[in-house]
Amino acid sequence: MQSSVPHKPRTCPSLPMDDSLRGVGSRHALYVDSPVFSRTAYGSQHPLAIARTETVGRLARALGWLPEAALETSRPASPTTLSRFHDEDYVAALRSADHAGKVGRDCRLRYGFGTMENPLFDGVFERASTAVGGSILAAELSLEGRVVFHPAGGTHHGRPGRASGFCYFNDPVFALLTLLDAGLKRVLYIDLDAHHGDGVEAAFESDPRVHLLSVHEVDRWPYTGGENANPRICNLAVAKGCGDQMFGTLMADIALPFAVDVAPQAIVITCGADGLAGDPLSSMRLSNVALWQAVENFSALAPAVVVLGGGGYNPWTLARCWVGLWARLAEFEIPSVLPGAAQRILAALACDLIDEDDMQSVWMSSIADRVGVTSQ
Numbered sequence: 001m002q003s004s005v006p007h008k009p010r011t012c013p014s015l016p017m018d019d020s021l022r023g024v025g026s027r028h029a030l031y032v033d034s035p036v037f038s039r040t041a042y043g044s045q046h047p048l049a050i051a052r053t054e055t056v057g058r059l060a061r062a063l064g065w066l067p068e069a070a071l072e073t074s075r076p077a078s079p080t081t082l083s084r085f086h087d088e089d090y091v092a093a094l095r096s097a098d099h100a101g102k103v104g105r106d107c108r109l110r111y112g113f114g115t116m117e118n119p120l121f122d123g124v125f126e127r128a129s130t131a132v133g134g135s136i137l138a139a140e141l142s143l144e145g146r147v148v149f150h151p152a153g154g155t156h157h158g159r160p161g162r163a164s165g166f167c168y169f170n171d172p173v174f175a176l177l178t179l180l181d182a183g184l185k186r187v188l189y190i191d192l193d194a195h196h197g198d199g200v201e202a203a204f205e206s207d208p209r210v211h212l213l214s215v216h217e218v219d220r221w222p223y224t225g226g227e228n229a230n231p232r233i234c235n236l237a238v239a240k241g242c243g244d245q246m247f248g249t250l251m252a253d254i255a256l257p258f259a260v261d262v263a264p265q266a267i268v269i270t271c272g273a274d275g276l277a278g279d280p281l282s283s284m285r286l287s288n289v290a291l292w293q294a295v296e297n298f299s300a301l302a303p304a305v306v307v308l309g310g311g312g313y314n315p316w317t318l319a320r321c322w323v324g325l326w327a328r329l330a331e332f333e334i335p336s337v338l339p340g341a342a343q344r345i346l347a348a349l350a351c352d353l354i355d356e357d358d359m360q361s362v363w364m365s366s367i368a369d370r371v372g373v374t375s376q
Contacts, residue, residue, distance in 0.1 A: 027305075029330035031066060032138050032150040033057055034074045036123070036130045043119050047281060047313045048166055050351050053152045055319040056326070062341045065323070065332045072141065074134030074150070076126055077174065081136070085173050085203065087161035094168060098125040111162055118163035128168035131155055135171035135308060139178035142266060142304035147329050151322050154270040154310030156197035157222065165222060170199045172270055175306050176210060179266045185209050188264035190255075190298055191216065192291060193272025193310040194282035196225030196235070200270075205230060211262045213255060217242065217275070217282050234258045240283035242275075244290045244371055251294055264302040271295055271325060272310030273318040277369070278360065280353040281313045287369035288321040292328045299329070315349040316363035324367045334367050 038054040060066040082091045093111050097103045101122070103114030114120045131152050138148040156172050157165030172189065179187050189204070191197035191214040201224070204210040211232045216225050218237035225235045236250055259267075271291060275284035299305045307329065312318035327334050338346070346364045362369075 028146050029070065029326075030072050030138075030141055030146055030148045031060070031070050031326060031330075032072045032074050032134045032141075032148060033152070034130050034134065036076075036127050037152045039123060039127070041121055041123070041127055042166075043121055046116075046119060046166075047353060050313070050315040051349055052312065052315065052318055053309065053322075055315060055345065055349065056151050056322045058345050059319055059323040059342055060326055062339070062345060063323070063327075063332070063335075065327055065330065070330065072137060072148075074130055074137050074152075076129040077132040077136060077169075078129075081174075082129060082132060082169060084177060085160060086158075086169060090161040094128070094163075095125045098123070113163040113168060118166060118168065124168060128155070132169050132171045132174050135175040135306070136178050138306045138308075139175040139266075139268070139304075142306050143179070143182050145303055147299055147305040147307065149307045149326050149329055151309040151326075153308030154193065154272060156191060156193065156270050156310065157195070157199045159199055159202070164199065165195065167199065170203065172197070172200050172268055172308060173203045175268045175308070176200075176204065179268070179304065180207075180209055184265045184304075186211070186262055186265050188213065188259055188262050188267045188298075188302070190214075190259070190267060190269045191272075191310075192275065192294060193270055194275040194279070194284050195220055195272070195311055196222060196237075197270060198222045198224040201225070201233065205233060208232070211258075211264070213258055215247070215250060215255060217284050220282060238284065241285055243277075243285045244287050247286055247290050247294075251297065255294075256297060259298055259301055266304035266306075267298055267302040268306045268308065269295055269298060270308045270310040271322075273312030273314075273321040274310070276312070276314070276317045276321060278317045278354075278358065278363075279312065279314045281311065287371050288317070288324055289368055289371050291321060292325050295325060296328060313351075314354055315351050316346055316354075316359075319346065319349070320363065320367045320369075327367075336366060336368075338365055338367065
């Protein structure tokens with residue numbers, strides 16, 4: 001997919017040169033968020049009806065890791081912007097259904113929302129379009145030589161005319177388009193979610209400027225992401241139960257060499273937390289430390305880096321992973337034992353998908369997992 005809209009550089013004030021904002025490779029790390037992502041969403045019987053990005057933000061603030069100078073607020077992408085990738089009729093249909101609070105049968109069948117997988121809930125259009133706006137903003141800021149974390153991003157299954165896999169729009173596509181708008185010729189998309197980022201691959205498989213690397217669980221929905229003859233696409237489908245050792249070997253032997261060979265001018269990373277041990281929607285058993293290290297290694301390869309969220313359905317492992325990822329990107333020291341305020345935030349979380357017998361005490365008291373330890 002070729003980009004046609006000229007890039008308009010975003011101006012922003014210079015940030016103070018203090019250690020609290022130092023990121024990967026001595027770059028300033030920025031955090032993109034919006035109050036929209038703290039609102040109730042997805043209804044009550046959905047895997048995403050848990051406290052996710054709002055918990056990450058609360059933990060970061062409780063730990064003193066989110067100074068105002070590091071925080072950027074995303075705004076909704078306009079229907080015109082959304083229609084760069086998504087079909088105009090689809091964008092209009094989702095906006096209309098959100099306004100009306102109901103979806104007709106024909107619309108549901110055609111566009112895929114208003115279903116158990118992609119439910120209609122109050123504010124769905126604003127939430128989904130704000131995720132896109134956040135990824136556009138993150139990409140613009142990254143072009144100033146920054147690493148930018150947008151945990152509410154990573155909706156990598158969205159299709160041009162259809163909601164898919166809990167994703168109404170595809171915000172990683174817009175992050176990549178923004179980088180291409182700036183004239184970049186070698187952009188690398190990396191997907192570390194347990195589920196293959198089928199929507200992003202389909203969007204850019206014919207664009208010679210974009211290389212795609214995905215590490216995901218084999219035989220897991222959407223059942224794509226197998227071997228690909230396209231030399232710009234590297235799909236690594238890992239076995240069920242994949243832990244740190246297998247993941248680390250793949251990183252060292254295949255993934256990082258592929259990324260190095262691209263010599264990317266910019267990188268967009270979707271770092272889903274559903275590959276972690278204890279997640280109910282995958283069988284992978286990674287530690288959060290393994291994910292952090294992978295993101296750091298990739299981030300060192302390009303001057304502009306966008307890090308997005310993605311999947312993750314255990315609120316404890318997700319919050320610990322993403323707040324720890326932010327700490328690593330922004331170079332904050334991660335304590336071995338959390339202070340009481342942070343522990344109380346984690347203790348207040350709830351999730352019907354996690355059995356009480358599977359709960360682990362370390363989920364409440366610390367951030368970093370022990371490397372190589374799998375869930376029982």
